[in-house]
Amino acid sequence: MLEAFKKHIEDSFSELLDSNFIIACSGGLDSTVLVELCHQANLKFSIAHCNFRLRGTASDGDEAFVRDYAKKIENEVFVTHFDTLGYVSQHKVSVQMAARELRYAWFEQLLKENLGTYLLTAHHANDNLETFIINLSRGTGIDGLTGIPAKINYVRRPLLPFTRQELEFFASEQNMKWREDASNADAKYLRNKIRLEIIPKLNELHPTFSENFKNTLDYLQQTETIASAYLSKLKEELFIDKGGRFEIEIAKLKDLRPRSTYLHGLFKEYGFKEMDNLEALLDGLSGKQLASSSHVLVKNRDVLILTSNKESKSYDLEYLITVDEVPLNLPLNLKFSVVPERYDNTDTAIFVQKNALKYPLIVRKWKTGDYFYPIGLNRKKKLSKFFKDEKIDVLSKEETWILCSEGQIIWVIGMRADHRFRVADTTQEILKIEFT
Incomplete structure (x- = not known):
């Protein structure tokens, strides 16, 4: 031996x-x-x-x-x-x-x-x-x-x-x-x-x-190897990487036969084991979710969105920004700087009237009922309606942070600034806020 x-x-x-x-x-x-x-x-x-x-x-x-x-x-x-x-x-x-x-x-x-x-x-x-x-x-x-x-x-x-x-x-x-x-x-x-x-x-x-x-086990292992190789190739075609999450077209999943077997092979590594629930998600309403111990699947119109299930959620946390500093423990990177002139706002940088801000500013997740005045629109709009019009998927909405001054939204960070804090021609001090 x-x-x-x-x-x-x-x-x-x-x-x-x-x-x-x-x-x-x-x-x-x-x-x-x-x-x-x-x-x-x-x-x-x-x-x-x-x-x-x-x-x-x-x-x-x-x-x-x-x-x-x-x-x-x-x-x-x-x-x-x-x-x-x-x-x-x-x-x-x-x-x-x-x-x-x-x-x-x-x-x-x-x-x-x-x-x-x-x-x-x-x-x-x-x-x-x-x-x-x-x-x-x-x-x-x-x-x-x-x-x-x-x-x-x-x-x-x-x-x-x-x-x-x-x-x-x-x-x-x-x-x-x-x-x-x-x-x-x-x-x-x-x-x-x-x-x-x-x-x-x-x-x-x-x-x-x-x-x-022992021989039977060898044959099963060889078969499993072939099946795994095919599923890996199929996953490369179906799972489209969108910067840390995957989008999967529901129509393509529905075309698979036998469907439950394919779904098990494609999603088992993410902790999804109840195929009845997974199949029901394909025909569920947009926004319906299915969670495993490690991941979340969300139906968003005609796709499923797969993302990791973060161990700790910070939806109820608020972060204060004093007039003197941006705290180091923010869940995202913000930079404040006074600049001599303004430029057009972008997804990653906005220009506001410095003297219009009331400190401390607050960074928090958006909540149901929040509203703002989207720049260029100059009228009140609920964030939920804004997300719907912009076709923002459920998971992206959950990850959205907002910057506030005395309860008023300054910026839906990474998306749209508020009209009320825009830079007017008579503004003396211009504050640039950047998101990286």
Whole structure:
């Protein structure tokens, strides 16, 4: 197995040959074999062990085993302890989810401290099969049936081609020791039930089931690769970049068949999973929105607008500008300067009467009911009507800031100045306000 592992590293994980990495090691068979294989392959790595304090003295025994093993092979080991049950209580998640969130947050911290470039985990072929069956039982598309990714972000999983039986045989050959977690024999956990009850039955049905499954997984991955390449090309054609957001023609989406399958492929990476809601958006009223955890889709007439869902919205914030300075914490860049003469206003610069401004000025988002006197019109107009006439889409409206003096709008920033603050021929001091 060692020679097969070394060849697999050379062929598929060459980045591990010349870099330091970290191996997540619980002390169990899988991760201990991964450590031993990397050690015998003369790779450069450290070991990371998490003590979740869930099994009393057994957890402490796992930690002692990993420390001793690291000392034996003369490798650096990092160990941390977690109050896992406290995290469960605070965040209202399962023990399994708590352990996952805690350990990966710690792994990322180690990598950020330049203690390694990659994190190796000991997922193997049997884990792939268990994940396949779990996803199949819950209902999934092809992306849920292609197995655990061998590489994703900083994580590397070099044992995926090898079965647990191969790991056990290698450990036996090397007279290795490891720690057994008693909970792995408890069939009340879904993954354990699949491992202990379902997979043995499948092997009984067909003696070469495990090898057949590996082949099937390869075929599915190849099919998924082709489908992903086609979807990427299609996305380049449909998703038109408009400076940080995308516009997608609804008519072109409606022409796709099967529509729900295409929509899933095109929008899943943005967190949209309910295809019924997405299809309904295509026929919804202009302005209707659909939000995921990371993005927002808005229907604007005959297009969908896709933009990131900002973590913090500043719609209710107001920023004061005193007569002496423009604050550094403004959400946009404004520059004020006295100039000897005026020029025509543009989207990025306006000229106003300096003595007509009453400080402090306020920069804020527009609100329903706001109105101003658009320059050149010299009559009152609600901002909502102005946006409609100018065909400003919903997301652009939400991002619009206004500059005010004593409640009166001076400038719909980046769009139109107010007639009341225009520069008259008799004006002595002209103030130029620029938006960059």
